[in-house]
Amino acid sequence: xxxxxxRVFSGIQPSGTMHLGxxxxxxxxxxxxxxxxxxxxxxxxxxxxxxxQDPGQLRKATREVAATYLAAGIDPTQHIVxxxxxxxxxxxxxxxxxxxxxxxxxxxxxxxxxxAGKNQENASVGLYxxxxxMAADILVYRATHVPVGDDQKQHLELSRDxxxxxxxxxxxxxxxTGHGEAFFPLPEPVIMGPATRVMSLRDGTSKMSKSDSGSxxxxxxxxxxxxxxxxxxxxxxxxxxxxxxxxxxxxxxPEATNLAGIFAALSGRTVDDVLQEFGGAQxxxxxxxxxxxxxxxxxxxxxxxxxxxxxxxxxDAVLADxxxxxxxxxxxxxxxxxxxxxxxx
Ligand code: AQP
Numbered sequence: 001x002x003x004x005x006x007r008v009f010s011g012i013q014p015s016g017t018m019h020l021g022x023x024x025x026x027x028x029x030x031x032x033x034x035x036x037x038x039x040x041x042x043x044x045x046x047x048x049x050x051x052x053q054d055p056g057q058l059r060k061a062t063r064e065v066a067a068t069y070l071a072a073g074i075d076p077t078q079h080i081v082x083x084x085x086x087x088x089x090x091x092x093x094x095x096x097x098x099x100x101x102x103x104x105x106x107x108x109x110x111x112x113x114x115x116a117g118k119n120q121e122n123a124s125v126g127l128y129x130x131x132x133x134m135a136a137d138i139l140v141y142r143a144t145h146v147p148v149g150d151d152q153k154q155h156l157e158l159s160r161d162x163x164x165x166x167x168x169x170x171x172x173x174x175x176x177t178g179h180g181e182a183f184f185p186l187p188e189p190v191i192m193g194p195a196t197r198v199m200s201l202r203d204g205t206s207k208m209s210k211s212d213s214g215s216x217x218x219x220x221x222x223x224x225x226x227x228x229x230x231x232x233x234x235x236x237x238x239x240x241x242x243x244x245x246x247x248x249x250x251x252x253x254p255e256a257t258n259l260a261g262i263f264a265a266l267s268g269r270t271v272d273d274v275l276q277e278f279g280g281a282q283x284x285x286x287x288x289x290x291x292x293x294x295x296x297x298x299x300x301x302x303x304x305x306x307x308x309x310x311x312x313x314x315x316d317a318v319l320a321d322x323x324x325x326x327x328x329x330x331x332x333x334x335x336x337x338x339x340x341x342x343x344x345x
Contacts, residue, residue, distance in 0.1 A: 043082070226295045239255060
């Protein structure tokens with residue numbers, strides 16, 4: 001067995017304003033993992049253009065994702081923060097993976113079906129091939145751990161399949177070029193905590209999403225004011241029953257499940273623990289406590305994002321420095337891939 005150095009990679013698309021789902025499903029994990037791993041956190045701008053983005057808006061959203069990483073507590077001097085398009089090796093490896101992945105594999109991706117909707121013929125080729133670029137993002141650093149929300153699980157499985165197929169297809173060449181039994185690790189998804197899939201506040205069966213065209217009331221944005229957060233939580237959809245005192249009582253109650261999960265994640269407690277405290281209470285009392293804890297955690301991050309967004313030079317310098325350091329890792333990996341595949345030069 002080839003031993004791989006442990007490394008974390010993950011990314012977020014600059015395709016809209018970041019929300020509580022991005023925070024609880026991904027960014028909060030990114031922050032935690034800094035103490036035990038060497039981490040690379042990317043603003044995946046090339047993924048964002050798989051659906052139309054206004055160029056000025058894309059630049060702003062790219063800086064905003066970077067500012068959010070920093071505001072949430074990611075240290076860009078100890079770890080790497082950069083935007084994907086500055087490191088060409090992502091796209092180069094993605095092409096190789098386009099030729100490793102099978103059409104049948106991509107046809108099974110539910111996110112493409114969700115995002116392309118009824119008009120698949122008109123979706124960009126990039127949207128269809130998105131998981132291959134995601135595999136390249138991770139594997140160009142030979143990353144071993146990938147913190148993501150639950151919605152990315154299927155894409156992560158595809159990344160593992162691509163790594164495995166590359167290792168098998170090129171086994172002889174991998175050995176001959178001195179890389180042992182396997183060139184790529186099989187990256188592990190890290191999907192942890194009580195809020196790996198935060199749902200819309202207006203519909204507990206649909207995911208809270210940046211590009212949700214529905215009401216603003218469905219989503220708590222990281223830059224929302226305390227008043228906005230309080231209003232959205234007060235108006236969040238619930239059912240007529242009281243809060244149950246154990247998790248079994250959440251069955252068939254998607255909105256209650258969602259709010260209990262958010263509370264647990266924000267307070268660092270288990271859902272069981274939260275239900276023990278609030279079991280029997282009406283939603284109004286629970287919502288008021290949820291509002292307090294959300295404001296306490298999210299408003300300071302929003303303030304810091306705004307402060308950083310006023311210092312564009314600093315953000316651009318962080319991204320450029322991160323890109324230089326990312327390239328130092330990616331370039332030799334891609335050089336080896338070229339040798340393994342049989343490219344000259
Ligand atoms: N609702 C969610 N609950 C938990 N985690 C979530 N993530 C996204 N939504 C939720 C996680 O956030 C990370 C970044 O996601 P992305 O920007 O790559 O794209 P996405 O998963 O498609 O997120 P959105 O918000 O739904 O964006 P759009 O609308 O642009 O597609 C990922 O780790 C994701 O799991």
